[in-house]
Amino acid sequence: MSHVLPAPAKINLHLHVRAILDNGMHELDTSFTFTEACDKLTFNAAHDIQVTCSLPHLGGENNLVYRVLCAFQKHCSVNNGLAVHIEKNLPEQSGLGGGSSDAATALLYANELWRCRLNRQQLIDFATPLGADIPCFLYGRASLASGIGEKLIDYPEALPNSTLLMAWPCSGLSTAEVFRHFDSYFAMRLKDQDLRALTPSEGVDTMRRDLTSMGQNDLEASACSLNKQVSTLLQFLRRHSDHAWMSGSGSTCVALMDSKQEADALALQVKAADLASWTHTGKLLRMHPVQLGLE
Numbered sequence: 001m002s003h004v005l006p007a008p009a010k011i012n013l014h015l016h017v018r019a020i021l022d023n024g025m026h027e028l029d030t031s032f033t034f035t036e037a038c039d040k041l042t043f044n045a046a047h048d049i050q051v052t053c054s055l056p057h058l059g060g061e062n063n064l065v066y067r068v069l070c071a072f073q074k075h076c077s078v079n080n081g082l083a084v085h086i087e088k089n090l091p092e093q094s095g096l097g098g099g100s101s102d103a104a105t106a107l108l109y110a111n112e113l114w115r116c117r118l119n120r121q122q123l124i125d126f127a128t129p130l131g132a133d134i135p136c137f138l139y140g141r142a143s144l145a146s147g148i149g150e151k152l153i154d155y156p157e158a159l160p161n162s163t164l165l166m167a168w169p170c171s172g173l174s175t176a177e178v179f180r181h182f183d184s185y186f187a188m189r190l191k192d193q194d195l196r197a198l199t200p201s202e203g204v205d206t207m208r209r210d211l212t213s214m215g216q217n218d219l220e221a222s223a224c225s226l227n228k229q230v231s232t233l234l235q236f237l238r239r240h241s242d243h244a245w246m247s248g249s250g251s252t253c254v255a256l257m258d259s260k261q262e263a264d265a266l267a268l269q270v271k272a273a274d275l276a277s278w279t280h281t282g283k284l285l286r287m288h289p290v291q292l293g294l295e
Contacts, residue, residue, distance in 0.1 A: 006038040006289050007086075007105040009096035009280075010136055011166070011247040011254055013155075015217045018146075020183060025132070025148050031155055031214075033142040034289075035164060036282035039089050039098060041065075041105050043113070046083035049073065053086040068103040068130050069110055075126060076116040082106075091278045093172025095248030097133040104137030105290055112292045120294045124150060133248075140288040159284045160214075160243070162256035163263040167237065167276035169229035169251050178249040181222040215245035223250035233275045240266050257281075 019027035053059040090098035142155035224231035237244035241255035
């Protein structure tokens, strides 16, 4: 019998780069919440791990879902397989964490189906080496994050009571390319700072101080340099909303609107002006829709 679960998009409410680590990764100070936009995953019993996708080039062994499930199968000494079909609704290279969200939902389901009984923190510890965005989906609640995104605490403020508009321009951005550009052209601002990784307590203190920075994103300038469509889209959204910014490493841009009607109207304008090929309007979600009894 098939089982269908959502894999929601996340947005970054803010994103600051605090340090470039010795391994080339980045110490972040960021925040996440979830949206109603989502991929859909259909699960069926199988003798091995199988992953297919509505976009055929994203299926198979190169999909993050496949790699995560194979690693989890080995980690838990499980002999059972799992067939997963991904209905891809979120755009690629969008800064919405679509691939990581798919992997997190698959991991949550496999943990339940295979009776591995890992708790939430154990799942986060397992998944972090496989993808820095996976932990925020496993954490399951709006969060503040430090480290490479794996040190998570509950987001302590109320989420904006607004309608969210998400708009993806007609092309995406490679996360690795955006960070390389940031490192080359903008990381000089870090040269006088202590580039050691923040300790968890320091990270929490820093994040609490930065709650007022909603909408700020240190990667925005790099993304706009690499993809002029992002810059044009942001300028348009900011003419119609007091709160508009880019999520993650791009290229999705978001705007907060006073009503669903205003958000829907702006989405139509964005598409009519050929500034975006995908839009979504809806609510910010404080909780991940898949919990499966995790502690």
